[in-house]
Amino acid sequence: MSQHQLSDHQPEGGFSTPVGSRRTFFQWVTLAAAGVVGMGLAIPLLGSLISPAFTRRRLAWVDVGAIDELPAGRPTQLDHVTTTRDGWMEAKSRKAVWAVKHPQGEVTVFSPICTHLGCGYRWDNAENKFLCPCHGSSFGINGQVLGGPAPRPLDRLPAKVESGRLLVMYKDFKSGLAESIEL
Numbered sequence: 001m002s003q004h005q006l007s008d009h010q011p012e013g014g015f016s017t018p019v020g021s022r023r024t025f026f027q028w029v030t031l032a033a034a035g036v037v038g039m040g041l042a043i044p045l046l047g048s049l050i051s052p053a054f055t056r057r058r059l060a061w062v063d064v065g066a067i068d069e070l071p072a073g074r075p076t077q078l079d080h081v082t083t084t085r086d087g088w089m090e091a092k093s094r095k096a097v098w099a100v101k102h103p104q105g106e107v108t109v110f111s112p113i114c115t116h117l118g119c120g121y122r123w124d125n126a127e128n129k130f131l132c133p134c135h136g137s138s139f140g141i142n143g144q145v146l147g148g149p150a151p152r153p154l155d156r157l158p159a160k161v162e163s164g165r166l167l168v169m170y171k172d173f174k175s176g177l178a179e180s181i182e183l
Helices: 003-009 022-054
Strands: 061-066 076-086 089-101 107-110 122-124 129-131 145-147 159-162 165-169
Touching (some): 089 165, 107 159
Antiparallel strands (some): 061 165, 076 089, 089 107, 122 129, 159 165
């Protein structure tokens, strides 16, 4: 290119005319602003749709009965219906717990599942202990292992008393392990 041709494209002082027009510039600014607003709305919307899939099962306090109806020093099986919400699914199921009201008035609540292999156990009044019919594990009134292959004491459930009612938070635990691990 000759010196004459360069001077035709570049004005004096070294400044050049911008490519495009003011209209093109504002179109790009408008599109960028719309994109930012769109992303600002889309991210929370997608989060609300996807987040239930990543949330852990929610546990709630369940009323299992009046505290006055529990006999002191004798385990009582209490049945209740619980609602479990897992992601988008909501399921109602019948559950049972074993509650022991101590002479001092406090209550201990046990999961109804044997810690050995997950069988259900029962209270035997004659032997004064919990007995698992599957493999012969036995537990004392405070949940300690008395015999059999059970690797740990009975799993305790969170419990509280409000307005004379026993409230329990039902949890599931892995069976066959020496330590209590919640599912």
